[in-house]
Amino acid sequence: MASKSEIAEEQEFFDRADKAREKSRAAIADAAAAAAHPAAATHMRQFAKGHSEALGSADTAVAFGRMDDDESRLYVGRHVIRDDEGEVIVVSWQAPAAERFYQASHHEPHGLTRKRTFQCTGNLIDDFTDIVFAQMAGDPAGPDAGLLRELARGRTGTMRDIVATIQAAQFELIRAPLERMLVIEGGPGTGKTAVALHRVAWLLFNHRDRLRSTDVLIVGPHPTFTRYISTVLPSLGEDDVAQLDITKLAPALGRGRPEPPEVGRLKGQARMAGLLDRALSARIGVPEPAERLQVDGRFVTVPGAEIRDVIDTLKADGAPYAHRRARLREAVAQMVERRGVNPAVTRHTALENLVDRLWPQLTAPALLRDLFSSRERLLVAAGDEFTASEILQLRRRGADRLTEEIWSRDDLPLLDEAEFLINGGPQVRYAHIVVDEAQDLSPMQLRSIARRSASGSLTILGDLAQSTGKWARDSWDDVTSHLPARLPREVKTLRYGYRVPSQVYRFAAGLLPLASPATIPPEVVRDGPAEPAIFRVDPAERAGRAVAQAVSHTNDGRFVGIICPNTLRTDVEAALAANGVGWSSADRGELGNTINLISPQESKGLEFDAVVVIEPEDIVAGDERGHRLLYVALTRPVGYLDIVCAGEPLPLRSVDVKLTKAEEAAAPAPALDPTRLAWLAKDIGARLRRHSPPEQWEEVLREAARLLTPPS
Numbered sequence: 001m002a003s004k005s006e007i008a009e010e011q012e013f014f015d016r017a018d019k020a021r022e023k024s025r026a027a028i029a030d031a032a033a034a035a036a037h038p039a040a041a042t043h044m045r046q047f048a049k050g051h052s053e054a055l056g057s058a059d060t061a062v063a064f065g066r067m068d069d070d071e072s073r074l075y076v077g078r079h080v081i082r083d084d085e086g087e088v089i090v091v092s093w094q095a096p097a098a099e100r101f102y103q104a105s106h107h108e109p110h111g112l113t114r115k116r117t118f119q120c121t122g123n124l125i126d127d128f129t130d131i132v133f134a135q136m137a138g139d140p141a142g143p144d145a146g147l148l149r150e151l152a153r154g155r156t157g158t159m160r161d162i163v164a165t166i167q168a169a170q171f172e173l174i175r176a177p178l179e180r181m182l183v184i185e186g187g188p189g190t191g192k193t194a195v196a197l198h199r200v201a202w203l204l205f206n207h208r209d210r211l212r213s214t215d216v217l218i219v220g221p222h223p224t225f226t227r228y229i230s231t232v233l234p235s236l237g238e239d240d241v242a243q244l245d246i247t248k249l250a251p252a253l254g255r256g257r258p259e260p261p262e263v264g265r266l267k268g269q270a271r272m273a274g275l276l277d278r279a280l281s282a283r284i285g286v287p288e289p290a291e292r293l294q295v296d297g298r299f300v301t302v303p304g305a306e307i308r309d310v311i312d313t314l315k316a317d318g319a320p321y322a323h324r325r326a327r328l329r330e331a332v333a334q335m336v337e338r339r340g341v342n343p344a345v346t347r348h349t350a351l352e353n354l355v356d357r358l359w360p361q362l363t364a365p366a367l368l369r370d371l372f373s374s375r376e377r378l379l380v381a382a383g384d385e386f387t388a389s390e391i392l393q394l395r396r397r398g399a400d401r402l403t404e405e406i407w408s409r410d411d412l413p414l415l416d417e418a419e420f421l422i423n424g425g426p427q428v429r430y431a432h433i434v435v436d437e438a439q440d441l442s443p444m445q446l447r448s449i450a451r452r453s454a455s456g457s458l459t460i461l462g463d464l465a466q467s468t469g470k471w472a473r474d475s476w477d478d479v480t481s482h483l484p485a486r487l488p489r490e491v492k493t494l495r496y497g498y499r500v501p502s503q504v505y506r507f508a509a510g511l512l513p514l515a516s517p518a519t520i521p522p523e524v525v526r527d528g529p530a531e532p533a534i535f536r537v538d539p540a541e542r543a544g545r546a547v548a549q550a551v552s553h554t555n556d557g558r559f560v561g562i563i564c565p566n567t568l569r570t571d572v573e574a575a576l577a578a579n580g581v582g583w584s585s586a587d588r589g590e591l592g593n594t595i596n597l598i599s600p601q602e603s604k605g606l607e608f609d610a611v612v613v614i615e616p617e618d619i620v621a622g623d624e625r626g627h628r629l630l631y632v633a634l635t636r637p638v639g640y641l642d643i644v645c646a647g648e649p650l651p652l653r654s655v656d657v658k659l660t661k662a663e664e665a666a667a668p669a670p671a672l673d674p675t676r677l678a679w680l681a682k683d684i685g686a687r688l689r690r691h692s693p694p695e696q697w698e699e700v701l702r703e704a705a706r707l708l709t710p711p712s
């Protein structure tokens, strides 16, 4: 704890900076009020609003950090503040002048002697923590006290910004060049989402000449997640960035159709794009040898061959279907006009009917409904790229009216693809797109994202060890190959785990050999308050015990998630009701301040102070990569993990590793590529440095080698 006199000295600066900030705000407001005429006043008011927002809210601290070198000290805040002379007294965290605040480490202090991080209530300093580089130069250190204090704060239903405690490795990714397809991978809670959101704010600040907030899109896996992260960018002064869950990239139509997993998997494949394209082409008709039109009481005959020539040319053209249709109508109208008929024929029903027969007007839902409900259409569109049984899987009865059709989640990217083929678009394209939990997206979903990218500048976030569902991945190539390859691609790994306490992570990591053997676990930066608690109960008591655990956590003021497999959801809802416990359904996009009930799938990306995981065996059974799904569920706690189960708390029977024991012994060890080798060596080195003095290294390594050698 800093001394009272030190805090008072810093508070003096904070008060002075606050006065300067409010003076600037008043000056901006005065300028707006002084505008000569109404139009100028409106313009000035908007200008003043923007500039006042850029100063930050009056009740936030003017700064969160200070950095000192041998000659000067500089305060770092969310927004720049100038004094009466126009001198900068607080630099914005995004400005180049603030870079050293994030880059400095004991290993490489970047010329700094001290880095100070403030804890404030409003603009009042409660305390500060210091890292003094000069005293410890060259000595590797663990996470700083300011970071640990921040990580220990209770969570709520909304994510917080981390601007005061961004770590050096995270900062490098935040400021990575815009012209990249940057893949950020890392274990649960390594800060991928936090880094990407700060990267957006940083890019907007540093590329403001060519990147506006409306040019950026953030795509999340589900609505609860989007809501959970939605306050971070506004808190960094960016209100206009589009944040959508992946299902919002398709037209707003009736949703909720259940889909068997094998059909969903088929519909997600990239070859579905070819199927839709061929289905659309197959709707284009063949003219009669002579097409007769009755226009204003006169018959006109146009030779079919003449129309066919136009159709053949248009068929080979890559323009959207509807645009080509308009060109056909235009061409046929000219043919009729050339035969002496009034030019107004372009709007005539006879012409409209002919064009509609040859090149029907279509919408995306109509194309899909007509295709899926007709075996003949499916056969034609399938060509030789789909088997008979796949065609059967795609076939379904359409609703009598198009407006009554209910679409599945897997139909959505197909509707988007169809919309693209028919009308072109999408209308809005983005200069930068962030894709979170990208490891689970189907090729068709990735195509939807690719279509919205104006330049190929993307930040892709994910963790292959958390990849589950129909599109569970083992390589980033399977994801990035469906995205635009216009810019250089880089895969960067975040190594330190900030969310999950060591006791909880050690438990969850027991799943990794089954869930994702190639994964190098993150290095967890802190211990938690308790070991995971395991409650083995009879099935009949399971739901009640889970609710009791959740209630006891809320009584201690914790933000709680109950992660429950679908098989037990009804039981848990009944137990909540029977005990009169209020709760929020995170699966419906709600995250309440107390108890949240959520499926393992939808818990991705979220976190809670305390998590109650119900029946791990059922969670494992609920997904083809069930061990990964359980790994996701177990890594949601910031503090406490309770497991309530009748079966195994950590099911380690293999369902997705097919090797038998004998094959396992015979299987060659996976090849170590040089990057992985270097990474492993660095990782072991870092752990060794942190936990033991150099004179013990040899002994530790000898003991480690002994432990790793299988008994002969």
Ligand SMILES: Nc1ncnc2c1ncn2[C@@H]1O[C@H](COP(=O)(O)OP(=O)(O)OP(=O)(O)O)[C@@H](O)[C@H]1O
Binding pocket: 147, 150, 151, 160, 161, 162, 165, 166, 167, 170, 186, 187, 188, 189, 190, 191, 192, 193, 194, 195, 463, 466, 498, 499, 604, 605, 606, 607
């Ligand atoms: N530098 C930091 N300072 C303070 N908090 C941090 C920092 N980095 C990460 N955190 C916190 O750690 C938690 C996990 O971060 P985040 O959700 O971004 O991780 P993630 O890698 O996206 O996790 P997951 O893979 O589970 O989705 C969040 O509460 C985040 O605010």
